[in-house]
Amino acid sequence: MIRPHVLLSVAVSVDGYIDDRGAERFPLSNAEDFDHVDRVRAESDAILVGAATIRRDNPRLLVNSAERRAARVAAGRPEHPVKVTVTGSGDLDPTLKFWHHGGDKVVYTTDAGHAPARAAVGELADVVPIGPAIDFGALLDDLGARGVDRLMVEGGGLIHTAFLTAGLADEIRMAVAPMLIGQATAPRFVNPAEFPGGPARRFHLEEVAKLGDVAVLRYFPKA
Template sequence: MTERPYILLSAATSVDGYLDDTANQRLIISNKADLDRVDEVRASVDAILVGANTIRRDNPRLLVRSTARRTDRITRGLPENPIKITLTSRGDLDPTASFFTTGPAEKIVYVTTPAVNKTREHLTDVASVVDTGNPLDLHTLLADLAARGVRRLMVEGGGSIHTQFLTAGLANEIHLVIAPFFIGDPAAPRFAGTGTFPHHPGHRMTLAEARQLDDVVFLRYLLG
């Protein structure tokens, strides 16, 4: 079996399973207590991955916010922030996005073969661009990360990325936060889409942890 990182998926959803609404402004589903928990998890991993649509829609920075946690990483001989990773089939990412321009952190863009040259033209000054075949192959991506020393990978979405990792049976655990409201818009992005999942009513995940963080609930599932 090819070596790959330990993979945890992280998401916050409404009660009805949505990651966001359809408004132009990003919806903050989580709360302060949970955002601090997420920051703690970020500080514990070697790399954080989001899809290209998440970069376009949310413009995330993907940095460790806590000064103490960044200092602790440096003390342990780690980079101040985890590696930032995205994957794209088209390569049409904005090099001025916060993903590329904020914080001291290595950035890697995994891209399909037909878009490699285009992506390198746009992003060569801000990120490493890696060809992962056509269609983009997660196993190739994960093998490359393992070769780079990545042992723990945090996947922060969006829904299509979560679905790819889950249906491929590649996730080791899920960190799922549920907020006390509904979105109810079928056009809004969901935590996971349609697909054939290894975990179904006849093969349940293991609930390893459940706790309240102010008005949200944090659930940690092990996928085995």
């Protein structure tokens, strides 16, 4: 079974936060970075976010550029990538934008979360149980079987942490915004965890790009 190439995409402040403690999403990126993220989405076969991110941000997760959508269709691909979410509990709100825009949706959940997830969004998405706990390797196997070659993971911190602790991330796209958040309880890119190789392990830095006042770093963790 060929698993997808997994790209983690994140925007962080200089001090490593992905948001502040406010109720509204804190704007870290700029217009140039948003456009670049849209291009990466258009190059992907599927986009994944955790259920907590859907509840907090109510995202649509679409390719915004009409030109990029048309190019996907001209190449025989769906207009938008498959949208994927992960929930252990099955607690999903079917009224949120995620479920009503774009094309196919897939929900990965636990055995216990399967029934509530199907009750909530079974008519809007394919709900797939993958064991007593979320098995991200099994998730990638299933996506690979569905023909997904490139998976873009857009968060949040629990999801990024899970992919990195399991050694499943092939690439990290990190946009660093020129600001400091400085709130100890604000969310970070990853949570404290035991990562493969520990702190002595260094990633391969493939590329650095300047998009306005944002620096975009491209790391290959497995290289």
